[in-house]
Amino acid sequence: MSDTPAPPPVRRRETVEKVTALKHRPPTGFLRTYVFSLDHKVIGKQYLDLALVAVVTGMVLSWLMRFHLAYPDVAIPGLGRLAPTRGAGGVMTPELYLSLMTMHGTIMVFFVLTTAPFAGFGNFVLPIQVGAEDMAFPRFNMMSFWVTCVAFLVLLAAFFVPDGPPLSGWTAYAPLSAIGKDAGPGQGGGQTLWALSIAIFCVGQLLGSLNFIATTLDLRTRGMTLMRMPYSTWAWFITSVIGLIAFSVLLPACILLILDRVAGTSFFVPAGLVVSDRLQPHSGGSPLLWQHLFWFFGHPEVYIAILPGFGIVSHILPAFARKPLLGPKIAVGCMAAIGFLSYTVWGHHMFLSGMNPLSATLFSVPTLIITIPATIMVLLWIGTIYGSRLRFTTASLFCLGFVSVFVSGGISGFFLAQPSIDTYLHGTYFVVGHFHFVMGVAAMFGIFAGTYFWFPKMYGRMMNETLGKIHFTLTLIGVYATFMPMHYLGLAGNVRRYSAFTDDYMKGSQPLHRFITMAALFTGAVQLIFLVNLVWSRLRGAKAPDNPWQATTLEWSVPSPPPFDNFGGKHPVVVHGPDEYGGTSPEGDFVLQAAPPASGTA
Amino acid sequence: MGKLFAVILAVITAVSAGVFIARVWWLPPDISVLGAGIDHQLGETMIASGVLFVVSQLVLAAFVWQYADAGDGRPIKIFPGGATPMVVMATVLVGIEILVLTLVGTKVWAGIFLSPPDPNALHIDVQAEQFAYYFRYPGPDGKFGVPHPELIDDGNGNFFGLDPANDTTARDDIVSASLVVPVNLPVLLTLHAKDVGHAFYVPELRIQQDFVPGLVIPLQFTATETVKKEIVCTQLCGLGHFNMRAYLEVKPPDQFAQWLTEQAAQ
Numbered sequence: 001m002s003d004t005p006a007p008p009p010v011r012r013r014e015t016v017e018k019v020t021a022l023k024h025r026p027p028t029g030f031l032r033t034y035v036f037s038l039d040h041k042v043i044g045k046q047y048l049d050l051a052l053v054a055v056v057t058g059m060v061l062s063w064l065m066r067f068h069l070a071y072p073d074v075a076i077p078g079l080g081r082l083a084p085t086r087g088a089g090g091v092m093t094p095e096l097y098l099s100l101m102t103m104h105g106t107i108m109v110f111f112v113l114t115t116a117p118f119a120g121f122g123n124f125v126l127p128i129q130v131g132a133e134d135m136a137f138p139r140f141n142m143m144s145f146w147v148t149c150v151a152f153l154v155l156l157a158a159f160f161v162p163d164g165p166p167l168s169g170w171t172a173y174a175p176l177s178a179i180g181k182d183a184g185p186g187q188g189g190g191q192t193l194w195a196l197s198i199a200i201f202c203v204g205q206l207l208g209s210l211n212f213i214a215t216t217l218d219l220r221t222r223g224m225t226l227m228r229m230p231y232s233t234w235a236w237f238i239t240s241v242i243g244l245i246a247f248s249v250l251l252p253a254c255i256l257l258i259l260d261r262v263a264g265t266s267f268f269v270p271a272g273l274v275v276s277d278r279l280q281p282h283s284g285g286s287p288l289l290w291q292h293l294f295w296f297f298g299h300p301e302v303y304i305a306i307l308p309g310f311g312i313v314s315h316i317l318p319a320f321a322r323k324p325l326l327g328p329k330i331a332v333g334c335m336a337a338i339g340f341l342s343y344t345v346w347g348h349h350m351f352l353s354g355m356n357p358l359s360a361t362l363f364s365v366p367t368l369i370i371t372i373p374a375t376i377m378v379l380l381w382i383g384t385i386y387g388s389r390l391r392f393t394t395a396s397l398f399c400l401g402f403v404s405v406f407v408s409g410g411i412s413g414f415f416l417a418q419p420s421i422d423t424y425l426h427g428t429y430f431v432v433g434h435f436h437f438v439m440g441v442a443a444m445f446g447i448f449a450g451t452y453f454w455f456p457k458m459y460g461r462m463m464n465e466t467l468g469k470i471h472f473t474l475t476l477i478g479v480y481a482t483f484m485p486m487h488y489l490g491l492a493g494n495v496r497r498y499s500a501f502t503d504d505y506m507k508g509s510q511p512l513h514r515f516i517t518m519a520a521l522f523t524g525a526v527q528l529i530f531l532v533n534l535v536w537s538r539l540r541g542a543k544a545p546d547n548p549w550q551a552t553t554l555e556w557s558v559p560s561p562p563p564f565d566n567f568g569g570k571h572p573v574v575v576h577g578p579d580e581y582g583g584t585s586p587e588g589d590f591v592l593q594a595a596p597p598a599s600g601t602a
Numbered sequence: 603m604g605k606l607f608a609v610i611l612a613v614i615t616a617v618s619a620g621v622f623i624a625r626v627w628w629l630p631p632d633i634s635v636l637g638a639g640i641d642h643q644l645g646e647t648m649i650a651s652g653v654l655f656v657v658s659q660l661v662l663a664a665f666v667w668q669y670a671d672a673g674d675g676r677p678i679k680i681f682p683g684g685a686t687p688m689v690v691m692a693t694v695l696v697g698i699e700i701l702v703l704t705l706v707g708t709k710v711w712a713g714i715f716l717s718p719p720d721p722n723a724l725h726i727d728v729q730a731e732q733f734a735y736y737f738r739y740p741g742p743d744g745k746f747g748v749p750h751p752e753l754i755d756d757g758n759g760n761f762f763g764l765d766p767a768n769d770t771t772a773r774d775d776i777v778s779a780s781l782v783v784p785v786n787l788p789v790l791l792t793l794h795a796k797d798v799g800h801a802f803y804v805p806e807l808r809i810q811q812d813f814v815p816g817l818v819i820p821l822q823f824t825a826t827e828t829v830k831k832e833i834v835c836t837q838l839c840g841l842g843h844f845n846m847r848a849y850l851e852v853k854p855p856d857q858f859a860q861w862l863t864e865q866a867a868q
Contacts, residue, residue, distance in 0.1 A: 095841035270816025272751035327685025357715035387679025427836030488627035493805030498844035
């Protein structure tokens with residue numbers, strides 16, 4: 001190490017190092033090693049396992065919903081036993097449908113799309129990628145996971161309260177969500193648990209965001225300048241800045257909602273409401289205030305879900321294209337621009353909410369402008385493939401799939417961003433198709449790409465590539481068959497959040513709904529291949545070498561899996577960029593970030 | 603594998619776009635004065651984004667097909683001109699598209715939501731509640747009675763909480779469960795909710811608007827054809843949300859006048 005030229009030292013590195021060295025030693029007992037671990041790698045895996053449990057739960061809920069939509073009168077085996085009152089005889093009531101929908105949305109957005117791509121992969125990979133031994137605040141990190149876990153349990157508890165789980169959607173619009181039992185089934189204890197769960201979740205994510213920011217800024221190893229940071233680290237860093245602001249708005253909003261429900265305040269409930277024949281004892285609140293607070297969080301949340309995907313694709317694609325990302329500085333600039341713009345567009349969810357119609361134009365313009373950095377990112381990925389030597393692994397295929405579904409979902413956003421078109425499409429399946437593509441499927445593809453890519457580093461074993469490729473191919477077909485037809489439904493005026501289509505003009509949509517249900521069940525079944533691969537590879541997969549993909553970043557210069565302190569007591573010194581592929585070096589057509597500089601400069 | 607991916611992607615693109623182009627599922631016929639502007643805006647956006655969709659998916663497929671690693675160690679090539687010209691072009695093209703769509707679209711939007719109400723418009727007061735709509739016409743005096751939430755009594759048909767004993771303007775108010783309007787006459791609705799949030803959506807009119815508790819929200823339209831269509835709720839309002847609907851009946855002026863007289867007599 002002494003023979004390499006010393007790049008400028010990173011500010012404050014020494015002080016932080018001392019702190020972590022004092023407080024953070026390898027654990028000995030089972031509990032401290034696997035359960036209440038301070039190790040960012042264990043915490044990252046815990047987050048991913050939590051997301052796996054959550055995604056299976058959320059997916060099963062969606063199957064039940066889809067089945068009911070396609071065959072409203074056909075009994076679902078076992079449903080009668082699980083929900084004796086609302087699923088009597090196996091046929092679900094409208095309120096059970098809405099509850100499943102609410103829980104599906106909440107579980108997927110918060111406990112899958114936020115935890116897996118950001119907290120899961122970010123925790124495992126980011127510290128190694130910047131050359132740190134751990135996160136800046138390991139105790140906060142552990143707390144962040146367990147707080148999130150509690151939030152998940154509190155949410156699941158809503159299934160078991162006498163009044164049933166909430167049914168006001170993942171957006172929980174007031175006053176439906178704020179006035180309690182009078183608003184109907186599910187609006188009692190279940191809705192309070194929902195608000196409590198989300199409030200707790202916010203605390204976990206705030207701790208995580210602070211940790212990511214501090215780690216990225218303060219714990220980078222020597223030579224890891226900002227522009228040498230891998231794109232995935234950039235994306236997690238930008239995401240954590242977004243998360244810090246977004247969750248610190250949602251947290252008080254949820255507290256106010258809980259107060260409205262249990263303490264008789266009126267933040268979101270105006271005077272003179274008569275619900276279930278009872279004049280409500282509230283006055284002075286504003287339902288629009290909830291919408292503003294919720295969407296001020298809610299839109300950036302879309303980018304919290306998708307930006308890590310941007311980073312993962314920008315990181316993985318060059319590794320398999322065997323060439324550097326096109327326009328690295330532009331890519332980082334675009335991600336930062338998206339992060340900033342994400343705070344200027346929340347009103348596009350509220351064009352028809354009764355807010356001043358003039359402000360619709362104000363929110364429409366930045367919404368359309370945000371398509372520019374998003375378009376540029378797509379062009380950079382496609383431009384990176386040009387002239388490359390593209391290798392097809394499951395990870396790279398999911399990156400290509402990500403680009404495709406992100407384009408599809410992004411383009412339908414062009415319609416919804418315009419108030420004059422939203423006035424027709426708002427509240428229809430067009431919106432459902434749009435956001436499932438752009439933040440659901442695209443983010444999931446990012447998660448899959450990350451899983452197939454980093455699995456060898458996490459568990460020291462390779463995943464099965466044949467199963468992976470079958471999984472990818474069938475999933476790609478399945479998601480298009482599921483979500484593209486939703487755009488057709490929306491164009492025909494088919495309204496979302498209906499438990500049955502009894503309206504004259506919507507009855508005709510039934511065959512298409514059946515097709516979508518078939519496609520959704522098919523896509524769900526395909527995920528079993530992934531689950532089998534995941535479990536089998538964890539136990540029996542082929543031993544993974546340190547650098548199976550011939551990649552460049554720091555996580556590939558340490559053993560698979562990495563030792564407790566990541567670098568075996570040594571500090572890597574970074575002298576290369578994050579994606580130096582396509583050249584020649586002793587290792588092959590790539591240069592490790594920590595490889596000594598080419599001869600002549602040493 | 604790359605070729606398989608490229609072929610699958612091309613097929614997905616062709617099928618997806620084909621269904622749009624063939625209009626297998628499409629908007630119902632427009633029956634309003636302002637609908638044409640919305641349809642035009644949607645059509646323009648459909649063409650622009652359709653081209654963008656097809657081109658980007660096919661270019662992605664073609665590149666994946668073309669640049670698969672053959673293991674021949676061929677040198678990599680940088681995209682002609684690098685990233686900058688591409689970025690500038692994307693910014694300019696998308697920027698122009700945004701500008702045009704915004705300029706044209708704002709006019710359409712302003713026509714619906716920002717233009718002052720027509721002085722000759724028929725004013726109808728609309729109340730949404732779990733899970734029904736009620737429509738109130740001012741009656742011969744042309745004035746609406748003042749609603750009092752504490753007097754609302756659905757059991758006795760006092761949906762709006764009117765006080766005809768003390769409020770003379772309330773005595774002749776006509777309340778209907780259907781929205782009946784004359785053809786080709788501007789209609790001004792004032793929307794308010796009794797309990798939770800709801801919405802007013804008639805796909806054939808191309809308009810949608812939320813009811814927000816605590817707010818009175820104006821909404822205008824002019825129906826151009828005599829039809830009977832459904833009004834549906836698009837804002838989640840509780841277990842009966844899927845079943846919340848009323849009918850919009852557009853009648854010739856004479857039939858509308860007759861209907862109004864009949865209602866007043868009841």
